[in-house]
Amino acid sequence: MFYLSQLLGTPVEDLQGERVGKVIDVVVPAGEPAVAPSALSTSTSTAASFPATFLIIEGLADEPTPVPITDVERHGNAFRLRLPVEQLLAQNPQLPGDTICLAQDVLDKQVIDLEHKKAVRVNDLYLSDDWRVLGVDNTTFGLMRRLVPARLLGGKGKQPSSSLIPWNEIEVIGSQTPVTEEEAEPPVQPHISKPLRAQSGQLAELRPADIADIVHQLTPGQGARLLEGLDNETAADALEEIDTDRQSHILENIDLERAADILDAMGPDEAADLLARLPEERAEQLLRLMQPEESEDVQELLEYGEDTAGGLMTTDYIALNANKSVAEALEAVRFSIREQDIRTTYIYCVPDETQDECKLLGVVSLWDILIADPAGRLEDLMKTDLITVEPDSDPEDVAEIMAKYNLLAVPVVNSEGILEGIVTVDDALDILLPEERKRKPRRMY
Secondary structure (H helix, E strand, C coil): EEEEECCCEEEECCCCCCEEEEEEEEECCCCCCCCCCCCCCCCCCCCCCCCCCEEEECCCCCCEEEEEHHHHEEEECCCEEEECCCHHHHCCCCCCCCCEEEHHHHHCEEEEEEEEEEEEEECCCEECCCCCCEEEEECHHHHHHHHHHHHHHHHHHHHHCEEEEEEEEHEECCCCCCHHHHHCCCCCCCHCCCCCCCCCCCCHHHHHHHHHHHHHHCCHHHHHHHCCCCCCEEEEEEECCCCCCHHHHHHHCCHHHHHHHHHCCCHHHHHHHHCCCCCCHHHHHHHHHHHHHHHHHHHHHHHHCCHHHHHHHCCCCCEEEEECEEEEEEHHHHHHHHEEEEEEEEEEEEEECCCCCCCEEEEHHHHHHCCCCCCCEEHHHHHHHCCCCCCCCCCCHHHHHHHHCCCCEEEEECCCEEEEEEEEEHHHHHCCCCHHHHHCCCCCC
């Protein structure tokens, strides 16, 4: 077994034993764990894994060259090619699209420790003799191993750290050309720069709040790359949990079309609050790229003042004809959850749900729907003694009303009784939080 830092710089010889280059990177497949979870505590020969597939060798040609692991062999303190250099170069070996270059993409980079839900810096990587990555070393000793001569460390420098993070519990942040000048660094090996790879799937299994905590530990550019590797819904849920000030910086680091897709998956109120914080030109670009229906909802919300119920409300709610049956209402709720991810506690009864502007007639709690006769009508269940707020109501007044009447959402209606949206309890609570704890952004326009 050996550490990556001890491998980098190892001489490479040709068939005659003449030095022709040196190792500058090791390439492994991406997207799957390189070892079984128990590999650090069991025999390496029994651990199922995906071993390294290429070495990157500098000196064989004008640019660093990927060489298949099968075309090299250990020879003392060096590696020896199994083929003549000319024959090797004539094969023009290419890296597969979904790979990780350990030195370029992982070493000295931040990665995600999935078990502990945090970002860690990789000071070294531990590999088995058959080229499987066993884990990453983020300890101070891992850094010392690279700085202190091996003779001073003795045998301890070759022993595996007791604090290794198993490779199957690591998520590498996808690599791409940095967006911001502050993060722009020349790539170590430009020939192996790769498009952003998809996440392995383990990161998406974390709670959105946990993903947000991880993003807070990264730069905006890194956070953007992390979110871009997730599916739209997961990225949207995580973005909604991210600190207000960081949200806009991250969105500015995401490709416009990808950012628009994520905004489409967000609640219209959350998307409006986020767009309101962006420079007007970029916000307009994103609105044009969003789905027309989603964009229209967001633009309507942007018309309301920030410190009003209208600026706080969402248009994600379920409005149904008052003459609908309970069975039809339940099916509408199921459809809203499955197809639109709208999860509401109340059904709002209107004369005609197909109209854009409808007068609010009554409200039915989902709990009442669940125990009602399926053949019953909403108009017989709805409460008509309505508690509502107006679009220009003060947000603190809205929060107090909801607290007074134990409401999980309150409808927002205009002077003519037209339903315009609802304020949900999570947004009302946000109003009551201290300024430094609020997630809602301050609008720029």
